[in-house]
Amino acid sequence: MRYYETVLVLVGLTVGLFLYSCKKEKEEICPIPPTEEPSTEGVNVDLTAVPYNTLSEYQFFDGDLADQLPAEGVLPYKPASALFTDYAKKKRFIWMPEGVKASYVADDELLDMPTGTVLIKTFYYDDVQPSGNMKIIETRVMIRKATEWIFAEYVWNETQTEAHLDMMGSNVQIDWLQDGNPLSTDYRIPSDTECMICHKSENIAIPIGIKPQNLNIDYDYGDGPENQLQYLISKNYLENSIPMSINTVVNYKDESEPLEKRIRSYLDINCAHCHREGSHCDYRPLRLAYSETAVSENMGVCVEPDEFISSALTHLIAPSNTERSVLFYRLQSTQQNERMPLLGRSIVHTEGLQLIEDYINTLTDICD
């Protein structure tokens, strides 16, 4: 069944896309039509051979790699709240081999994903200056091998035709328009060591976003909104054993949601990978997972900081007082040794900072 669909889609897309890409790149030489038939094998993940040197070898995408059109079995998804990485936009996909599926563990725990699972996340910017074009920077791939997850970091070339494996880390200067306003960043593509700083629990590599609490929202796969978890079940990617009710984070951008849920959702996806048990910074008192922040002390409300920054900063969160709050200070700082999150952000996330300010200003507790 899956095979049959793949063939159809590939034939259709191949023809259409070649024409399209020729039109799009008038000035450039048209790609020479392939002499061989396009692969009809579908996704190619050989666990003994990955990570491949190029992203294209996996055949995750149909047509132009840059169009990121998922091949059959490569399912797009998005978390309810997304990690901020210098305003980079993201496309996320999950793929699993035939005959295996993930299972539910808990609302706030990663799905138990089978060997062979691949998570794909592409980072790009729209309106990149001076051209105004979209530019893909990197595609981060996590592959579930028999005993462990591995990272594979693919850096896109200038012509946006291929992404090459590079585990050393690098920087790219990006200037773009964010809602019409010029912004720029010395964008950091992580090394495998940097990947591990966030993607670990007790020093075992793990994904972050694939949790029921983040996925239990609708996504439009083309036929109108569908619940992502139900969709995964329907595609045989997830056992049909999820509970009726899931404690779900909200989209922190959604102003119709309560502020408290929005801030907790923001902190979960941006901070909890380091501020939870077994993580890089678990020796600090913050516990920022959504399932833990119902207790405001875990969020730092009225908690005195371990690490001194300034005597003015009396608490991690000082109610109604951003000027006295370490959390606010660190989120508005861009200096490496002060800013939070530690990695992934080099410019201020204005909207996130506003959210934190709004939240702090709703608090009325008087600290001891």
Add this chain to the structure above:
Amino acid sequence: MNYNKLLLPLMIACIGGFTQAQSTCSTPTVITAGQYTVDTIMGTDIPAPICAQNGTAGTDASEWYEYTPTDDYSIVLSTDLAMNAGGDTRVHVYTGACGVLICHGGDDDSGAGFLSVANFNVFAGNTYLIAFDNRWSPNGFDFVLEEYPYVPPTSLPVTFTPNVLSDLSSGYKYGVVDMNGDYLDDLVSVSDDTLQLHHQNAGGGFTFTEIQHDLVNFLPSWSLAAGDFDKNGFNDLLYGNGSGVAFMKANVDGTSYEVIEGSEYVFSQRSNFVDINNDGNLDAFVCHDVDPNVYYLNDGAGNLQFNQGGLGDHPEGGYYGSIWTDYDNDGDMDLFVAKCRGGQSTAKINELFQNDGTGTFTNVSVAANMYDSVQTWSSAWNDFDNDGDMDAIIGASSTADGSHKFMQNNGDGTFTDITAGSGWDNHTELNIEHVSYDFDNDGYTDVLGGGGKIMFNNGDLTFSPAEYNFSNGPIGDLDDNGFLDVRIGNTIYYSDGNDNNWLKVNLQGIESNSNGIGARIEIFGDWGKQIREIRSGVGFRYMNTLNAHFGIGEATEIDSLIVWWPSGTKDMIHNVTINESVLIVEGTENLSLLEQSGKSIKLYPNPTTNKLSIENGELVSKEKVYIISQLGQVVQSFDAKKNEFDVSALSPGMYVFIIEDSAGKKYSEQFVKR
């Protein structure tokens, strides 16, 4: 009693209303003991200096009061009243006159929440000015001024007075270290294209210089280290950044800096300059947060070669606070790294490496009893019990895996945990910075850690905290008075000193690295023996003085001073003058200390413009006479038979005059050419 006192000012407030709410320094509201209401802070006089904590930001209005006691009192000036709950006040108390105010007291947050309680003593007939400012809030509040019977202040071992520099554009105000070879500590402030230097002047004050340089990608977010790795007399810098390491190499006269950045990914933490392979050239070491440590070996031509492996190889890193010290007294620098990491990872376990003298380092943490998982970013090392070996305070940054440890060196390569009862067991202030100096010059080294507290060493293996209103910053002697000062950003907390005596030892390496980093200095006297080491990079982030600083308490004589250089050279001098700096040039004796039958050699005049003469030159059989620059280079040689030497051709600066006798023994004296 309070009622009457409250009524009066209230009436004044009603009548005078506006005047009271817009008071200035020159039009303060006169008060006596009692309770008063401040309506809104709107007086346009900005308090200066700022006496309470938390700087000048957001402060553009204040309300002023004048108080003249009729008797000596201990005063409590407080906004910590139930009616002010939730408010945020700050107050400064002055003596002196408007425009030339002197801080007498003040407080920001000692009361409940963000309310203020200032305690200070006053004397009958003196006038004190009190200013509440709008640092945090312009909102009104009540305050009380209460008079209590005079209690003499509990005397602190030493006090500090803040002095604010003009604003600096640099984001990284992390250095207090001599940069131009005159052994006076300078201020080093770093940004991505400009190095801001305040060179300390002989006689006080600073000369400010800005040096533009190529853009630096790797700013010293995590640490700054200094050392003269190309031996040209001007210190170079190391910037420890979260993505890599940058070196700033001073040119021939320190007026420009070359930026050298490696391509290697280094999540830097503490960095140090140290001669790792003991070849006479400074190498550089950088702690890695998430990978094995890295180091840069100097080829002797001033080139640094990247290395990784052999000096802390935990694959997950966790290396935060490196400190180089000769813990086993075998004459070479060993390495201790304070470590930190969440979860159950073994990356959090501290590591001690023993140097076998050939550049091979062995992890001896377990055997030495230093294998500890306490979450620490820095440790402070000194001979806290003055028994001739280096002890350690392992400073906790979190109590998730235990707290501070006081580890006493047993003298046999092992350490004993003597935290219990030492004062460190009750010290709950956590910090990423722990550094050891003798702040009160009593002859026992103290520790500056968390909470703005100096843990003063009582000399009996116990420490007592004293609280100051500064935190951690680079440390050095910024007014050359023999007492150590602390820099916090744009503010220098100058030590007011006390009656204790002191000695500073400045080193000029010749065979060893020119800073003498790694040298062990010993002084002998009534106290027995005190030791110091020259270290580049202590604590977590900052770069402190490279001069050895000793306090000797009430003692007035230092019998002898020995410098053990990294090269193995031993220099020894007797009858060291106290309350001065002494320069030791490697491999030479101090000329003025050469004494035979009551006669000693004297070099004069000093400073000089044209000629130098020596008196009693016949005491030594002169074979060679020459002058070396601060760079260790011979700049002029003379006919050794003479006793008068023309130095008019030398450029102004500081030099070392050297006499070599027929046995090859060298005698030196520093002089200033004008």
